[in-house]
Amino acid sequence: MEKIYQDICAYIDSRAEWMKERRRDFHKYAEAGWHEVRTCSIIADHLVRLGMDRVLMGSECFKADARMGLPDQDELDRVYQRALDQGAILPYAEKFRDGFTGVIGIIDTSRPGPVIAFRQDIDALGVFEDRTPGHKPYAGGYSSVNDGEMHACGHDGHATVGMTVAETLMKFRDELCGTVKIVFQPAEEGVRGARGIAESGILDDVDYVIGIHMYDRNTEEDYEIGVRANEEAAKLGKPQIGLAYARNVANAKLDVWFYGKAAHAMHPESGNNALLAALAASQAIYAIPRTSLGDSRINVGQIEAGSGRNVVCDRVKIVMELRGYTQEALEYNEAYARRIIEHAAAMHGCGYEIRMMGATAAVMLDTPEFVDELAKMAREKLGMIVAGPAPGNNSEDYSFMAMRVAQHGGKSCFFHCLTEFPDVFHGTGFDIDEADLLNGAKFFCGAALHLMGR
Numbered sequence: 001m002e003k004i005y006q007d008i009c010a011y012i013d014s015r016a017e018w019m020k021e022r023r024r025d026f027h028k029y030a031e032a033g034w035h036e037v038r039t040c041s042i043i044a045d046h047l048v049r050l051g052m053d054r055v056l057m058g059s060e061c062f063k064a065d066a067r068m069g070l071p072d073q074d075e076l077d078r079v080y081q082r083a084l085d086q087g088a089i090l091p092y093a094e095k096f097r098d099g100f101t102g103v104i105g106i107i108d109t110s111r112p113g114p115v116i117a118f119r120q121d122i123d124a125l126g127v128f129e130d131r132t133p134g135h136k137p138y139a140g141g142y143s144s145v146n147d148g149e150m151h152a153c154g155h156d157g158h159a160t161v162g163m164t165v166a167e168t169l170m171k172f173r174d175e176l177c178g179t180v181k182i183v184f185q186p187a188e189e190g191v192r193g194a195r196g197i198a199e200s201g202i203l204d205d206v207d208y209v210i211g212i213h214m215y216d217r218n219t220e221e222d223y224e225i226g227v228r229a230n231e232e233a234a235k236l237g238k239p240q241i242g243l244a245y246a247r248n249v250a251n252a253k254l255d256v257w258f259y260g261k262a263a264h265a266m267h268p269e270s271g272n273n274a275l276l277a278a279l280a281a282s283q284a285i286y287a288i289p290r291t292s293l294g295d296s297r298i299n300v301g302q303i304e305a306g307s308g309r310n311v312v313c314d315r316v317k318i319v320m321e322l323r324g325y326t327q328e329a330l331e332y333n334e335a336y337a338r339r340i341i342e343h344a345a346a347m348h349g350c351g352y353e354i355r356m357m358g359a360t361a362a363v364m365l366d367t368p369e370f371v372d373e374l375a376k377m378a379r380e381k382l383g384m385i386v387a388g389p390a391p392g393n394n395s396e397d398y399s400f401m402a403m404r405v406a407q408h409g410g411k412s413c414f415f416h417c418l419t420e421f422p423d424v425f426h427g428t429g430f431d432i433d434e435a436d437l438l439n440g441a442k443f444f445c446g447a448a449l450h451l452m453g454r
Ligand SMILES: [Zn+2]
Pocket: 152, 153, 189, 425, 426
């Protein structure tokens, strides 16, 4: 291993204990999408202390109206106060009020070189964490104290890796060239946060964008990035990094309201029944004719309706999503669903409203030749055991970043930091091994050095 790579790996190794504590603190104070005030304030404080050339905070990171699926103002106010109560760092915390929970740290060496962006998502999700002694975070006293919010997807690890990468690259700043932008993105769950950052234009000069996700090294599912995907790697030992040539599945998450008119059930003719409109729409949406434009999925997952047994229902909310393996298949299904909603409402004399709560784009998350290059870098320059690359599918709002960078001729790699999961993604017993986070930080830093021509 060349000395600079050795030095960087040694530095990251020396931060193992700090990383473990950092991740456990994020885990304990889990903040779901658009709630991440405390998390962002800690990241911002860290980046400022490191002396990064620029630290963009809050509204500086977003095109405000491209953010999707924001909670209502009462909830935003409540979680802001909660963040302060739980030790959010002022004055930074104020920057992240009202759904502006993003941070971007920039190293601008002013020496000629590539512009590189690293993306970490930082949000928890709506899961009640397991509170039984068999669950390591509970036994260790760092399970979530925020009921119904849990890091059950490993983004606490991603945030920690990003902070470590920032620290490491700043430590070796004199050895670097070009620009590195380290993006801490909120609200990946529900695929709500990335579009606002991508559309801010911050990535428009980026030559290379790299994203991370924790993944189970023992998996044999979609990505095929586990042991089975690369028997050569398996012979060497446990794979540390997984690489894929992943295509992203396009995704549209819609909340739909039907507005009718309440009346006494003795006189239904005086009302307009929103429940009938919602049921007619739900049935018809499942019956959209198949398309040859691509494989697709449809789900109406939730209905909230009505106010009483003897009242004609005047208000219904349905929560639904559409997925397409091609953009065209998604657009076909979405347009069809919108027509159904409009006419089901009209059929029962109701009004309606559709809100886009989250979305992803159908693009390649990975530029194959770029992935190959980074696989080679990780094996040869970092001495890592790399599984894959293998073909895969995904549904990630990182797709907006990959798409934006590709539109300007840049390349993308979405890599997997491999660990072992005691429970499934989003399960109440989900956990990661912090020791595996070191590999994520090494991969990012190794990629930076390599792309800078080291
Ligand atoms: Zn997730």
